[in-house]
Amino acid sequence: MTMAWQGFSALAEAWNDRLAVCLEWYLQASRTDVPATGIVFAQAALELLFYLVIVEPATLRNVENKLVFSDTLRLLLHHCKIGSDIPGGLVNLMAVAKQSNWIDGPHAINEVRNSIMHGSKVDKLIKSDTLVLNDIRQLGLWYIELILLYQMGYVGQIVDRRIGGNGRVISPPWAPGR
Numbered sequence: 001m002t003m004a005w006q007g008f009s010a011l012a013e014a015w016n017d018r019l020a021v022c023l024e025w026y027l028q029a030s031r032t033d034v035p036a037t038g039i040v041f042a043q044a045a046l047e048l049l050f051y052l053v054i055v056e057p058a059t060l061r062n063v064e065n066k067l068v069f070s071d072t073l074r075l076l077l078h079h080c081k082i083g084s085d086i087p088g089g090l091v092n093l094m095a096v097a098k099q100s101n102w103i104d105g106p107h108a109i110n111e112v113r114n115s116i117m118h119g120s121k122v123d124k125l126i127k128s129d130t131l132v133l134n135d136i137r138q139l140g141l142w143y144i145e146l147i148l149l150y151q152m153g154y155v156g157q158i159v160d161r162r163i164g165g166n167g168r169v170i171s172p173p174w175a176p177g178r
Contacts, residue, residue, distance in 0.1 A: 003153065010152070010153075011151055021048065022049060022148075025048070029045065030137075035134045038137040039109070039137050040117070046143060049144065053080070069110045069113070073106035082150065086102075086105050086108060087142070087162050090138065090139060092129070092132045093139065096132050113136075150174055155175045157171060
């Protein structure tokens, strides 16, 4: 726990109020009863994390405007040694992703979020399918949690709270020996 707190304190100092904003968006995404709203908040948090982790430290100010969200998220996940595949427990999302030819989690989040905001990219059935929307929200929250833990330098055990994870204890993807 000490390691996690030290990592969190270092992030809070480096990112100032922006960490608080990211955590607020994470909490809003996880608390809302409306999955579509949660997806929008989760994507906002992921975009902020991309800026804080990838753009700002490397002074890549031009790259953020040239990439679509799914590409920025893939870049961020790769940087944090987190896979971009859709976890097997998200069965509703996996079925729609296969049907829609979405290649991974970032692609799915991007398409569904765009459908929510712009209304025409994804079939209206998906927008009304609460199970798929819940899977997307859970995936976004999982990515946020893992990215923050990676940035904190945490390598201990974590609880797999994804749908289908059944609360089992696992090592994070970047842990030594995994």
